[in-house]
Amino acid sequence: MRIVVIGGGAAGIGAAGAAKGADPSAEVVVYTEDTDVAYSPCGIPFVHGKEIDSFERLFLATKEQYVATGIDVRYETAVEAINLSARTVTVAGEGEAAYDRLVIAAGWQYADPEVPGADLDGIYEVKYIRRAMEWDERLDSCKAAVIVEAGPVAMEMVSALVHRDIKVTVVDPAPWPMADVIDPDIVEPVRQSWEDHGVDMQWGNRVTAFTGDGTLSGVATEAGPVEADLAIIGTHKVANNPLAAAAGLKLGATGGLIVDSRMQTSDPNVYAAGDCTEIPHGVTNVPLQGLSGSHAYAQGKTAGTNAAGGTRHYRPVYVPWGMLAGEWMIGGVSFGETLATALGMKHVVGKAQGITRARYYPGVKPITVKLLAEPETLRLIGAQMVGGEGIKERADFLAMAVRVGITAEELATMENVYSPAIGALNEPISVAAQNLLAGLAGSQ
Amino acid sequence: MRIVVIGGGAAGIGAAGAAKGADPSAEVVVYTEDTDVAYSPCGIPFVHGKEIDSFERLFLATKEQYVATGIDVRYETAVEAINLSARTVTVAGEGEAAYDRLVIAAGWQYADPEVPGADLDGIYEVKYIRRAMEWDERLDSCKAAVIVEAGPVAMEMVSALVHRDIKVTVVDPAPWPMADVIDPDIVEPVRQSWEDHGVDMQWGNRVTAFTGDGTLSGVATEAGPVEADLAIIGTHKVANNPLAAAAGLKLGATGGLIVDSRMQTSDPNVYAAGDCTEIPHGVTNVPLQGLSGSHAYAQGKTAGTNAAGGTRHYRPVYVPWGMLAGEWMIGGVSFGETLATALGMKHVVGKAQGITRARYYPGVKPITVKLLAEPETLRLIGAQMVGGEGIKERADFLAMAVRVGITAEELATMENVYSPAIGALNEPISVAAQNLLAGLAGSQ
Numbered sequence: 111m112r113i114v115v116i117g118g119g120a121a122g123i124g125a126a127g128a129a130k131g132a133d134p135s136a137e138v139v140v141y142t143e144d145t146d147v148a149y150s151p152c153g154i155p156f157v158h159g160k161e162i163d164s165f166e167r168l169f170l171a172t173k174e175q176y177v178a179t180g181i182d183v184r185y186e187t188a189v190e191a192i193n194l195s196a197r198t199v200t201v202a203g204e205g206e207a208a209y210d211r212l213v214i215a216a217g218w219q220y221a222d223p224e225v226p227g228a229d230l231d232g233i234y235e236v237k238y239i240r241r242a243m244e245w246d247e248r249l250d251s252c253k254a255a256v257i258v259e260a261g262p263v264a265m266e267m268v269s270a271l272v273h274r275d276i277k278v279t280v281v282d283p284a285p286w287p288m289a290d291v292i293d294p295d296i297v298e299p300v301r302q303s304w305e306d307h308g309v310d311m312q313w314g315n316r317v318t319a320f321t322g323d324g325t326l327s328g329v330a331t332e333a334g335p336v337e338a339d340l341a342i343i344g345t346h347k348v349a350n351n352p353l354a355a356a357a358g359l360k361l362g363a364t365g366g367l368i369v370d371s372r373m374q375t376s377d378p379n380v381y382a383a384g385d386c387t388e389i390p391h392g393v394t395n396v397p398l399q400g401l402s403g404s405h406a407y408a409q410g411k412t413a414g415t416n417a418a419g420g421t422r423h424y425r426p427v428y429v430p431w432g433m434l435a436g437e438w439m440i441g442g443v444s445f446g447e448t449l450a451t452a453l454g455m456k457h458v459v460g461k462a463q464g465i466t467r468a469r470y471y472p473g474v475k476p477i478t479v480k481l482l483a484e485p486e487t488l489r490l491i492g493a494q495m496v497g498g499e500g501i502k503e504r505a506d507f508l509a510m511a512v513r514v515g516i517t518a519e520e521l522a523t524m525e526n527v528y529s530p531a532i533g534a535l536n537e538p539i540s541v542a543a544q545n546l547l548a549g550l551a552g553s554q
Numbered sequence: 555m556r557i558v559v560i561g562g563g564a565a566g567i568g569a570a571g572a573a574k575g576a577d578p579s580a581e582v583v584v585y586t587e588d589t590d591v592a593y594s595p596c597g598i599p600f601v602h603g604k605e606i607d608s609f610e611r612l613f614l615a616t617k618e619q620y621v622a623t624g625i626d627v628r629y630e631t632a633v634e635a636i637n638l639s640a641r642t643v644t645v646a647g648e649g650e651a652a653y654d655r656l657v658i659a660a661g662w663q664y665a666d667p668e669v670p671g672a673d674l675d676g677i678y679e680v681k682y683i684r685r686a687m688e689w690d691e692r693l694d695s696c697k698a699a700v701i702v703e704a705g706p707v708a709m710e711m712v713s714a715l716v717h718r719d720i721k722v723t724v725v726d727p728a729p730w731p732m733a734d735v736i737d738p739d740i741v742e743p744v745r746q747s748w749e750d751h752g753v754d755m756q757w758g759n760r761v762t763a764f765t766g767d768g769t770l771s772g773v774a775t776e777a778g779p780v781e782a783d784l785a786i787i788g789t790h791k792v793a794n795n796p797l798a799a800a801a802g803l804k805l806g807a808t809g810g811l812i813v814d815s816r817m818q819t820s821d822p823n824v825y826a827a828g829d830c831t832e833i834p835h836g837v838t839n840v841p842l843q844g845l846s847g848s849h850a851y852a853q854g855k856t857a858g859t860n861a862a863g864g865t866r867h868y869r870p871v872y873v874p875w876g877m878l879a880g881e882w883m884i885g886g887v888s889f890g891e892t893l894a895t896a897l898g899m900k901h902v903v904g905k906a907q908g909i910t911r912a913r914y915y916p917g918v919k920p921i922t923v924k925l926l927a928e929p930e931t932l933r934l935i936g937a938q939m940v941g942g943e944g945i946k947e948r949a950d951f952l953a954m955a956v957r958v959g960i961t962a963e964e965l966a967t968m969e970n971v972y973s974p975a976i977g978a979l980n981e982p983i984s985v986a987a988q989n990l991l992a993g994l995a996g997s998q
Contacts, residue, residue: 120979150912152973152974153912153914156974156975161915161916161975162914162916167914168914402971402972402973404969404970404972404979405969405972407979408967408969427969429969430970430971431973432971432977433973434973434975434976439975439976441971441976468594469614470594470597470606470611470612471597471605472606500946500947502944502970502971502973502976503944503947503951503977505971506951506968506970506971506977506981506983507947507950507954509968509969510951510955510960510964510965510968510969513968516954520954520958521954523869524953525852525874525950525954526848526946526953527846527876527946527949527950528846528848529596529876529877529946530596531605531878531883532877532878532883532885532945532946533947533950535564535848536851
């Protein structure tokens with residue numbers, strides 16, 4: 111059994127490891143265009159921001175360790191074509207390579223801003239570690255950066271650039287940061303903290319060109335020019351599927367590969383995982399593309415297990431998410447009010463402001479929780495949060511609550527740990543649910 | 555309508571406020587033997603330990619603020635008897651006081667160690683704020699303390715006394731700290747951190763007398779004498795129900811008042827809330843006495859609402875708990891292996907060691923999660939955790955998981971937030987569930 115994996119990110123490495131686990135006798139080859147595998151690209155903004163002292167710390171394992179596991183990783187090697195009927199891939203510099211099962215984990219790219227000047231020196235897509243190492247040295251001499259749309263990685267880069275004393279201008283056609291995911295009231299403290307740090311935010315504006323003579327000197331926007339010696343691309347993620355499309359594999363509306371619960375594509379010998387796929391949302395059944403590294407890894411394990419003859423299923427997603435933003439943590443599950451309204455989903459809302467420890471305990475932080483429920487059943491359908499700690503754990507909880515159909519009534523009567531150093535008397539999730547129910551009672 | 559509340563802790567104050575909320579015209583009188591209400595007794599060990607700089611910070615509201623809410627609080631006033639048929643209470647210095655509805659929120663006391671010498675000066679029950687203020691000054695001159703059984707508050711006092719450079723000896727007949735609640739593998743890091751700080755732990759030993767001439771100079775134990783100028787009582791909580799018992803109200807096996815879901819006692823005009831009650835456990839239906847301040851407050855709101863003619867129900871409990879212990883946070887839900895085994899509950903176990911952020915992110919902490927499930931259904935029945943952060947939020951989640959019947963299979967496939975600064979690629983709850991399932995598969 112020869113299993114070929116295209117891509118060395120979380121999905122590809124997860125798939126390779128799971129395939130070896132399911133069938134230790136399988137020959138597993140991973141092709142990656144990157145110089146490295148087994149590092150955490152998500153850590154890059156924090157090295158730039160100097161929260162983490164070295165890029166070396168982002169590596170999870172050495173190349174030698176992969177050799178020891180029996181996985182054959184071919185670095186800086188592009189796959190140029192997939193031939194489904196011959197069950198081969200065309201590898202740059204190697205020619206045809208046969209597979210019994212193929213796992214496509216080709217990942218994502220930033221959406222092309224589609225404006226002139228994209229070849230100027232000074233435009234940085236935060237993605238690959240060797241490129242990040244080069245850029246990190248260059249940041250010392252950068253004076254002014256423009257953020258071309260404030261996607262999640264770009265939001266983390268805002269903080270990093272502020273920490274590096276680089277003047278930051280955000281140009282984004284949306285009305286507030288990450289407007290497709292987060293509600294304005296929840297992201298307001300982040301916007302405020304950026305403002306306090308001198309970030310120039312141009313919401314509702316759009317970059318129309320990169321300008322400069324060989325090297326970037328600024329951008330043109332609909333509202334006028336912005337001087338900058340650095341442009342960070344923060345456009346949304348698009349599935350990296352030119353190969354799959356050319357091979358005739360079925361893509362969905364998002365551009366992601368359509369897969370079943372076994373992560374099998376439209377070709378029975380081909381599996382896919384990670385950001386190049388699309389996965390149905392558990393509430394709406396709408397396909398989503400561009401989830402987290404944790405999702406990619408779990409999908410990779412599913413794809414690799416099945417490719418090697420095992421059985422593992424992946425489930426629809428409810429998408430807990432969270433991140434640092436400015437001096438805050440933000441996060442949520444599934445839908446906020448903005449997205450639910452845009453999708454025409456009926457919903458009722460409850461919101462609460464609380465605290466994370468006893469009000470007198472050192473390190474206590476504020477936290478705001480907003481819950482959305484389906485009006486008839488009162489089943490939770492989404493959540494939004496901003497605070498100082500405990501966002502990730504609450505998002506994980508609430509994603510499970512949405513999955514299993516927990517109602518606002520259950521959450522309103524939930525028990526919670528109370529101990530001054532680690533939790534407050536009242537849990538804000540519970541208070542938000544109580545407020546949701548009180549709002550319904552009040553409106554009847 | 556005249557509502558009398560006995561007790562000014564979280565349950566009594568919760569009841570008084572809820573009664574006023576349900577019926578603003580009601581006359582609400584709270585009798586408390588304490589000098590104050592509306593402070594957080596749970597914060598006392600942390601003021602002793604100097605994490606919190608002043609006892610003043612533990613007060614939630616002033617006495618004047620209570621007057622403004624229309625609640626009549628009578629401080630340092632003992633209720634001496636309850637007459638159910640006359641619907642009166644006998645108040646020290648006041649005589650008979652009539653009620654339409656009575657709420658008993660008389661709280662708890664430390665179990666009497668029942669050894670000679672209990673009247674010596676130098677024995678400290680950590681409970682009341684004015685007494686804590688007096689003791690705090692005295693701690694400066696204390697040299698050596700003995701902990702008489704390591705209940706939760708006493709465990710926090712171990713850390714406080716270590717911070718105050720007082721030599722600590724723990725004498726407890728149990729085999730490890732809080733052995734009725736926590737498993738030895740989970741509490742081992744705490745035991746180790748105490749050992750590192752020079753705490754002398756005498757598990758399986760028992761105090762047989764307090765010794766000294768007027769003032770405490772030590773304790774006698776089954777294993778020999780221990781010198782000490784301070785003894786901290788850390789015995790378990792017992793319900794403070796001599797009044798209720800004398801009045802003929804029905805008490806359960808724990809000594810707690812038996813209440814229905816409306817917190818009504820065996821007398822229809824009498825409600826009860828907090829540590830003087832017993833509440834059924836949601837899985838076993840076994841009555842529990844001595845829960846948290848959060849439980850007491852919620853029960854108080856239920857009792858007060860119903861006493862004032864409203865309707866509110868309290869539900870069986872699953873008891874998420876958590877606390878600081880040594881340099882760790884410990885916590886859990888319902889049962890650990892030790893307690894489940896003692897109760898004869900069949901269970902299967904999965905355990906995982908994980909981390910709370912990306913392994914390279916500053917402030918990352920270890921965390922161990924152990925899950926217990928019912929063998930046939932794989933429904934979660936308990937959890938135990940030890941780690942550096944995120945224990946409270948996970949305990950809240952898992953308590954809801956036990957309540958609604960979430961299975962190990964659901965937890966094994968849960969989604970989780972991955973973002974380097976706030977969460978790791980793999981959620982330890984999920985990995986523990988995966989390990990539980992793998993253990994089952996391996997044993998078949």
